[in-house]
Every structure is written in C-alpha cells, then in structure tokens.
Amino acid sequence: MNPFFEQQLLQTRRQFFGQSGIRLGGLAMASMLGGRTAGAAASAVHPAIAGLPHFPGKAKAVIYLHMNGGPSQLDLWDYKPDLKQQFDKDLPKSFLGERITTMTSGQGRFPVAPSKFSFAQHGQCGRWVSELLPHTAKIVDDLALIKTVHTNAINHDPACTFTMTGSEVPGKPSMGSWISYGLGAETSDLPAFVALMPSFPNGSNAQALFSRMWGPGFLPGKHSGVVLRGGGDPVLYLENPPGVAPADRRAMLDTLGKLNARGFDKIGDPDIQTRISQYEMAYRMQSSVPELTDLSKESPASLELYGEDVKRPGSFAASALLARRMVERGVRFVQIMHRGWDSHGNLPGELSAQCKDTDQACAALVMDLKQRGMLDDVLVIWGGEFGRTVYSQGTLTAETYGRDHHPKNFCMWMAGGGIKGGVTLGETDDFSYNPIADPVHVNEINATILHCLGIEHDRFTFRYQGLDQRLTGVEPMNVIKQILA
Numbered sequence: 001m002n003p004f005f006e007q008q009l010l011q012t013r014r015q016f017f018g019q020s021g022i023r024l025g026g027l028a029m030a031s032m033l034g035g036r037t038a039g040a041a042a043s044a045v046h047p048a049i050a051g052l053p054h055f056p057g058k059a060k061a062v063i064y065l066h067m068n069g070g071p072s073q074l075d076l077w078d079y080k081p082d083l084k085q086q087f088d089k090d091l092p093k094s095f096l097g098e099r100i101t102t103m104t105s106g107q108g109r110f111p112v113a114p115s116k117f118s119f120a121q122h123g124q125c126g127r128w129v130s131e132l133l134p135h136t137a138k139i140v141d142d143l144a145l146i147k148t149v150h151t152n153a154i155n156h157d158p159a160c161t162f163t164m165t166g167s168e169v170p171g172k173p174s175m176g177s178w179i180s181y182g183l184g185a186e187t188s189d190l191p192a193f194v195a196l197m198p199s200f201p202n203g204s205n206a207q208a209l210f211s212r213m214w215g216p217g218f219l220p221g222k223h224s225g226v227v228l229r230g231g232g233d234p235v236l237y238l239e240n241p242p243g244v245a246p247a248d249r250r251a252m253l254d255t256l257g258k259l260n261a262r263g264f265d266k267i268g269d270p271d272i273q274t275r276i277s278q279y280e281m282a283y284r285m286q287s288s289v290p291e292l293t294d295l296s297k298e299s300p301a302s303l304e305l306y307g308e309d310v311k312r313p314g315s316f317a318a319s320a321l322l323a324r325r326m327v328e329r330g331v332r333f334v335q336i337m338h339r340g341w342d343s344h345g346n347l348p349g350e351l352s353a354q355c356k357d358t359d360q361a362c363a364a365l366v367m368d369l370k371q372r373g374m375l376d377d378v379l380v381i382w383g384g385e386f387g388r389t390v391y392s393q394g395t396l397t398a399e400t401y402g403r404d405h406h407p408k409n410f411c412m413w414m415a416g417g418g419i420k421g422g423v424t425l426g427e428t429d430d431f432s433y434n435p436i437a438d439p440v441h442v443n444e445i446n447a448t449i450l451h452c453l454g455i456e457h458d459r460f461t462f463r464y465q466g467l468d469q470r471l472t473g474v475e476p477m478n479v480i481k482q483i484l485a
Contacts, residue, residue, distance in 0.1 A: 062333045062378070065382040069206070080430065095431060103393065113396050113401040122137040124422065136362055142416075143413040143415045148428060152407070154405050166473050173462075179192075180192035189329075190292065203349075205350065235289055253280065257276055305367060344403070366380055388404065418451070418485055
C-alpha cells in the first residue's frame with residue numbers, strides 16, 4: 001500500500017484536525033523562510049508561543065553552569081567546623097537507615113571525614129566559603145546560596161536527567177528546550193539554545209553525558225540544544241565545500257525549502273518543519289558562529305578577568321566567555337556542562353583541580369555580566385546533580401578521602417535576573433546529611449528559573465501521551481520566594 005494513503009487511513013480524528021492546523025502553519029512558515037533576508041525580525045526564526053511570557057520576567061536569558069558528577073557540599077559551601085572532632089568516628093547508625101549506593105553499602109564501617117580545607121567568611125553577607133573558591137568568594141554578595149537542594153535519584157544518569165528535564169524518565173525535554181519552545185530568542189542568526197562541553201582536568205572521574213540533557217524530547221526538534229565544539233570547527237560541516245559560493249548555497253536552500261514544504265503538505269510530518277528551520281539556521285550560522293567564537297576582539301581586560309586559560313580553545317574559561325557573548329547576541333539559554341566532579345577517592349586532589357579549572361571563570365562571568373549592566377537580565381545557575389556523603393568511601397587519612405553520592409542535600413547558587421544576592425537558604429544537620437530547615441526540591445529550582453523568566457511553571461504545559469507535561473513534573477512545586485529580588 002502507498003505509505004501516504006496508509007497513514008491517512010490509520011490516523012485518528014484528533015490527529016487529522018491537529019495535523020491540519022500544523023500544515024497551515026507549515027505553509028506559512030515556508031512562505032516566511034522563502035522571502036526572509038538576513039535582517040528579518042527575530043520572531044520569524046525563534047518566536048515565543050502565544051501567551052508567553054505570562055508576566056514580565058526579570059530575566060531574559062539563562063546561563064546554566066552544570067558541574068557534572070556531584071560537587072562536595074562539605075568541602076565547598078556547607079561549613080561544618082565541629083566535624084573535626086568526629087574524625088574517623090563511625091557515622092551514627094540512625095543516619096544509615098535509608099538507601100546508599102552499592103559502592104559503599106558493603107563497607108564494614110562508615111568513618112566521618114571532615115573537610116581538610118579551611119573556610120573563611122566573605123562579603124557583607126559574611127558567607128562561609130572554602131579556600132578552594134577564592135574567586136567565587138569575591139562575588140558572594142551577588143549570589144543566593146541554597147544549601148538544602150535534594151533530588152530523587154542516587155546515580156549519575158538518572159540524577160542528571162532529573163536535573164535537566166525535571167524527570168528521571170528519559171524522553172522528556174531538557175530545560176533549555178522548554179525555554180526555547182516557550183520564549184524563543186532575540187536573535188535570528190544563532191540558535192535559541194546552545195550547549196557547551198568544555199575540557200576538564202586530567203585524572204578526573206568523568207561521567208558520560210547523554211544528548212537527552214540538551215534534547216527536545218517530545219517538543220519539536222528545532223528546540224534541541226545546538227552543541228558547539230571546543231576545538232577545530234565549532235560546528236562540523238558549517239563551511240561551504242570548496243567551489244560552492246554563498247549564492248549557490250542560498251539557491252539550493254530555497255529550492256530544498258520548496259521541496260520540503262511540498263512534502264510537509266502531503267504527509268504533515270512535523271520533523272519536516274524542523275528540517276526547514278534548521279537548514280535556514282545553519283545558513284545564518286555560517287557567518288554568525290565564526291564572529292561569535294572569535295575572542296580576539298575581546299579587550300585585554302576581559303581576557304584577564306577570565307584568566308590565562310581563556311586563550312585555550314575548549315577550556316571552561318573560554319566557554320564561560322562564549323556564554324556571555326551568546327546571551328549578549330540574543331541566545332536565550334546557554335548550558336555549560338563541566339565533567340569530572342565524581343570524587344569517590346582522592347577527593348582533595350581531584351576537587352582542587354576541578355575548582356582551579358572553574359572558579360575564576362565562574363566568578364568572572366558574574367562580574368563581567370554585572371559590569372556590562374547585563375546581570376539584571378541574565379540568570380546564572382551553578383550546581384551539580386547531587387552532593388557527597390560525610391562518611392569516607394574507602395581509606396580515610398588526614399590528607400585524603402573519598403565521598404559517595406548523596407542526594408538528600410547539596411548546594412546550588414543562583415545569581416542575576418530576579419535573584420536576591422547575599423542570601424542563604426536552608427540549613428543541614430551536624431553531618432550535612434539531612435535538611436533541617438527549608439528543603440528545596442530540584443523541580444522547585446526549575447520552577448524558580450521559569451518564574452524569573454516570566455513563566456508560571458504550572459501553566460507551562462505540552463500535551464503528550466494524554467498528559468499536560470511540565471518541566472516541573474506532575475507533583476505540586478513552589479517557586480522559592482525567599483531568594484527572589
């Protein structure tokens with residue numbers, strides 16, 4: 001049977017009326033693409049959906065600094081000086097009644113491992129910060145620190161999936177895709193959502209990253225994050241092949257657009273719409289990406305702010321500077337995923353290297369945005385997928401120890417658009433094992449991010465598999481009002 005006629009016979013009534021609307025939208029889109037010039041309005045490329053934002057948001061863009069692997073809250077932000085008296089003593093059994101990972105469940109004992117790093121108070125807020133973060137310590141008055149974030153997952157892949165999609169179940173859209181879908185972007189020449197995966201120190205225990213962390217799930221494919229490479233060409237095959245002039249490429253895309261529009265009119269496959277829009281975006285990126293990634297035009301002062309490593313392509317520092325340049329040019333969501341924070345052994349050595357690789361650039365990004373008058377409009381988030389245990393994994397000495405995964409409380413900070421600087425939310429028990437005040441769920445972080453962008457998270461839905469799907473899941477979630485400006 002002809003596949004087209006078979007598809008027509010099998011479709012439901014709801015599919016028929018839904019695709020009829022899609023087809024009309026596709027024809028309108030194809031018409032816009034055919035006559036669009038380089039100076040066309042951004043809304044023709046990355047429009048917001050009808051009704052969004054729900055109210056004027058204070059943030060226009062988001063930069064999400066994801067420290068993949070689980071930074072140790074005990075060694076960075078959650079200061080517990082009294083733990084030094086508990087060195088190598090067994091963690092009270094009352095703390096071990098709930099699940100722990102198989103990596104430590106077989107240990108004969110669970111010795112308490114206080115942080116070997118010193119802490120000091122910084123800023124007008126007097127926040128305690130580890131010696132590992134000397135640069136971030138300078139900006140604590142711009143940060144809202146949340147000490148009691150908790151998650152449902154205890155292993156990396158489901159925990160990262162949860163952090164970035166609001167669900168442990170693969171197949172849901174990533175946060176950047178949701179925001180791209182809802183708000184679009186203020187640029188016609190770059191994607192609305194860009195993902196970066198910078199290099200990380202040698203010897204780090206790095207977990208795999210999966211495309212679901214920047215994927216669109218059930219949303220239209222054009223809302224997928226575009227990954228820019230750190231070395232060589234930022235986007236593969238972006239340049240025209242030898243002998244192909246820009247005018248030839250333009251003519252080819254115009255013809256291909258007409259063919260795709262004809263195919264969409266016959267079959268109504270939404271992926272054809274994605275193909276049309278992404279071909280057009282790739283054409284625009286041929287000129288916009290080289291200009292974006294050329295850091296030579298940055299002032300010496302800017303480069304010095306981010307540190308010497310900013311000159312190394314693919315470094316975290318270079319990625320942080322690129323993130324600022326992207327939001328400056330109208331990109332809506334930039335996601336930087338820095339790997340290697342999974343310290344099951346030799347945590348002091350590994351964590352020191354990770355902080356040295358990221359600390360200056362994280363602080364520089366916030367300072368850079370602030371001095372340019374952009375911090376009020378850009379929301380910056382820093383955090384991992386969970387924290388680390390107070391007890392040592394493996395051998396404990398005064399100089400070295402490891403820590404296992406700990407989902408019950410960990411630290412994240414937020415700064416910029418809509419966030420009140422200098423505040424600390426939440427408190428943990430004496431062992432940094434459980435929240436004792438103001439616990440915050442991962443999806444409450446996500447609800448707060450959407451709120452800063454002018455989106456009411458419980459009204460921001462997409463109908464799929466019979467459910468009104470949300471970034472914040474189906475359970476009730478609250479915006480964290482205590483940290484809002």
